[in-house]
């Protein structure tokens with residue numbers, strides 16, 4: 201039993217070293233899609249420690265439950281219940297690893313990055329990431345807690 205545990209611990213440590221790490225997320229109403237995996241690299245544990253001046257790779261695997269010509273991302277930091285817009289390099293989901301038009305019942309990898317500006321305050325905040333279809337409905341909406349740090 202102990203050997204098994206040590207083996208598993210070693211595997212987990214390797215996974216962390218190798219980068220892409222699925223992050224535990226909370227779904228916040230993916231009405232026309234289903235989130236399968238949220239990868240934030242590097243984020244070995246929750247809350248993600250986001251260092252100022254660094255950029256984090258985001259890879260969201262989801263299944264679409266609708267068809268759509270377009271997809272647009274919106275990112276917020278939720279602070280005391282109030283959503284504050286976060287800047288991302290490109291809000292167009294169709295330029296973020298997704299080939300549009302989006303088809304129903306197909307899996308997609310949404311690839312983007314989250315730059316953490318040096319002027320952000322050092323706070324704990326919940327990041328909410330939405331991807332909206334042509335009708336403004338959420339292909340995905342997920343939340344993860346982060347700690348912004350120097």
Ligand SMILES: *[C@@H]1O[C@H](CO)[C@@H](O)[C@H](O)[C@H]1NC(C)=O
Pocket residue numbers: 237239259260261309311
């Ligand atoms: C995104 O994640 C999926 C599933 O884990 C993986 O197959 C794919 O290679 C990743 N893409 C990138 C660009 O990291």
